[in-house]
Amino acid sequence: MPDKMPLDAILASLFPEGHAVTLADGLITGDGPLNGGRLAVIGIDGDTALGIEGACHLAGRVLDVVRAGGATPILVLIDSDSQRMSRRDELLGLNEYLAHLAKALLLADAQGHPTVGLLYGHSAAGAFIATALATRVLAALPGAHPSVMDLPSVARVTKLPLETLQAMARSTPVFAPGLDNMVQTGAVQVVLDPDKPLGPQVGALIAESPADDTRDALGLARGGRPVARDIAARVVGEVQGVVVREAQGA
Template sequence: MTLAEILASLFPEGHSVNVADGLITGHGPLDGRDLSVVGVDGDTPLGIEGALTLSAAVLATVRAGGAAPILVLVDSDSQRMSRRDELLGLNECLAHLAKALLLADAQGHPTIGLIYGHSAAGAFIATALATRVLVALPGANPSVMDLPSVARVTKLPLEKLETMAKSTPVFAPGLDNMVQAGAVQAVLDPVQPLGPQIAALITDLPRQDDRDALGKARGGRPVAHDIAARVVEAARA
């Protein structure tokens, strides 16, 4: 689905969502309340200006009070890997965006990520993975790091990594692997209106991040949940 199709399916009565330089901001009515929308469209790389623009939109929703949900729509490239952005603190700007989304969630604004295209690396982490729940549309292509990049970092042959990826979902890119690892909670039905599907997600939002439990139940991350529980138990002791 294109962004225009997604917005029409979400808001059949109209909306005030705009796109400028690949950045999505605005609002729309959903299930009797206002839904704040931010995100990245058109496989756009996320640079310092984009990260700060989206952060400002999220924080504006927080300052407005209430409990307006925030929907993060994602079709991005990775972060904008330019010397300029790196020197100006791109890592801090991406972290600021992720923390703004976490703050919004802690202040009572349910955060839902919806990936409908590509996303990778820091841009994926600071947007889609910083929400309480992440869902996807068929055809989405998320990855924390693609296999050629993993090969460069680990110095392992690409062919070996491709073989490993077939049996280790937590290690591999792609939507199916993200679902099995629990990073993506569900794949939405593009044939049905998206508004009710998003509204149902908000109503049934888990009280805390349960992606490690999903990964264990689906067989994609068999040990993460138990290790996290042991860390929490040790910290409390």
């Protein structure tokens, strides 16, 4: 696995003319110039676990962008541990804080602020879902290592032998952690080239970002999720049918 690109190198490649992005307690906030405008930046660095304070702080920065209006895009940089699974955080409702951050990103996107995730290190579990998977488009850099749940944890939850899960992971990308599998399932749209300036690459992702979520279509095309798109379409069709029948009955 290649070494991950450090944050300072990423920021220098994104903003060669300088930026106002800062790092404090593992949390990234600020902005920088991009294509004649500004690019808002939030994120997590240093394999930091995302707790309630961090989730609330990052959500607040996203909502600040929404309140300011305009169409400022938001870049989410991600090198995190999983969520901070302390007893304190769990008792204070960590799941709700993570959901709040995810919903803030979805709101920003719905209000005209394109959201792009850039995974450059590790990320897992709730922290991965509330940041990377809550953006409209997710890209990555070589050296990134995402996972929704590692296989030892899956084994504990499912009670299946680890060896069985490892065998399944070799043929079924949905079971397997790692960047290549996330690309194959469509969760990661593209792996960027660290040897080229990142600003133009991120700018192109923003300009070309699809209006709708295309992860299921990518997963189908890449062979990583062959039935997800069909199942999702059937569910949507059933729901639409129920709405129509209820409206006719009313």
